[in-house]
Amino acid sequence: MKPKKNPKKDLNRNRSVYFLTGLALVMLLTFIALEWKTYETNYPQYISMDVDDDLTEEVPVFQLKTPPPPPPPVAPTIIDVVPDDPEIDETPIAVTEPFPDTPIAIDSVVVEEPEEDIAIPFSVIESVPVFPGCENETDKRACFQTMMLKHIRNTFRYPEIAQEMNIQGKVYxxxxxxxxxxxxxxxxLRSPDKNLGEEATRIIGKLPKMTPGKQSGTPVKVPFSIPITFKLQ
Known part of the structure; x- marks a missing residue:
């Protein structure tokens, strides 16, 4: 039995295609409507202004006038009434002092100035101490140091206990x-070992008597410092 409807006249045949096409058109129109932008062609005119760079405003100075402090209160004057002293009988005293016109014999007075014990360092003293044997040398300062080293070499004796313990160093x-x-x-002043210090003291104690140093022509004390080196070969 043949169908009565013509298949070509069926309206539901392409319904899904039409639906998708319509949906796509609706979405496209919606997107265009959301993204549509308009721009104004009439722009406002901007007004330019010239502003001075120096905008510092002078601040007026106000001086606050404070009233002067009140004067201090005047203390009342108190007058003490002292009774008169009773009369005292004065006893005459014999004058034993000479009158101003009387000459007074004064023996010669010797004022002894205290002797100042001043020590002048070797480096700044005017006339250095003279080591025996340097009397005729022109540079007595250099001769003094040379003779000091010679004395140390001739008097030097390394302590045996320090040699056994391998102790060495400088004694100042x-x-x-x-x-x-x-x-x-x-x-x-400083020593690495007691025995080395004792030996250095012995060496200095063996120094001969010298011509003293002088400052302004007066003999003075002259301190002197020297290191003595103890070194094992």
């Missing part, structure tokens, strides 16, 4: 050449 000594040329006030 200080002594004072007195005003009479003798050696005194021997001190150990």
């Amino acid at each position: 000594m200080n002594f004072v050449i007195q005003k009479n040329g003798s050696i005194g006030e021997i001190r150990i």
Whole structure:
């Protein structure tokens, strides 16, 4: 039995295609409507202004006037009434002092100035102490140091206990050449070992008596410092 409807006249045949096409058109129109932008062609005119660079405003200075402080209160004057002293009988005293016109015999008075014990360092003293044997040398300062080293070499004796313990180093000594040329006030400034310090003290104590140093022509004390090196070969 043949169908009564013509298949070509069926309206539902392409319904899905029409639906998708319509949906696509609707979405396209929606997108265009959302993204549509308009721009104004009439732009406002901007007004330019000239502004001075210096905008510092002068601030007026106000002086605050404060009233002066009140004067201090005046203390009342108190008058003490003191009774008169009773009369006292004066006892005459014999005058034993000479009158101003009487000459007074005054013996010659000797004022002794205290002797100042001043020590002048070797480096700044005017006339350095003279080591025996340097009397005729022109540079007595250099001769003094040369003779000091010679004395140390001739008097030097390494302590046996220090040799056994392999102790060596420098002993810094200080002594004072007195005003009479003798050696005194021997001190150990620094020493790596007691035995080395004792030997250095012995060497300095063997120094001969010298011609004392002078400052302005007056003998003075002269301190002197020297290192003595103890070194094992």
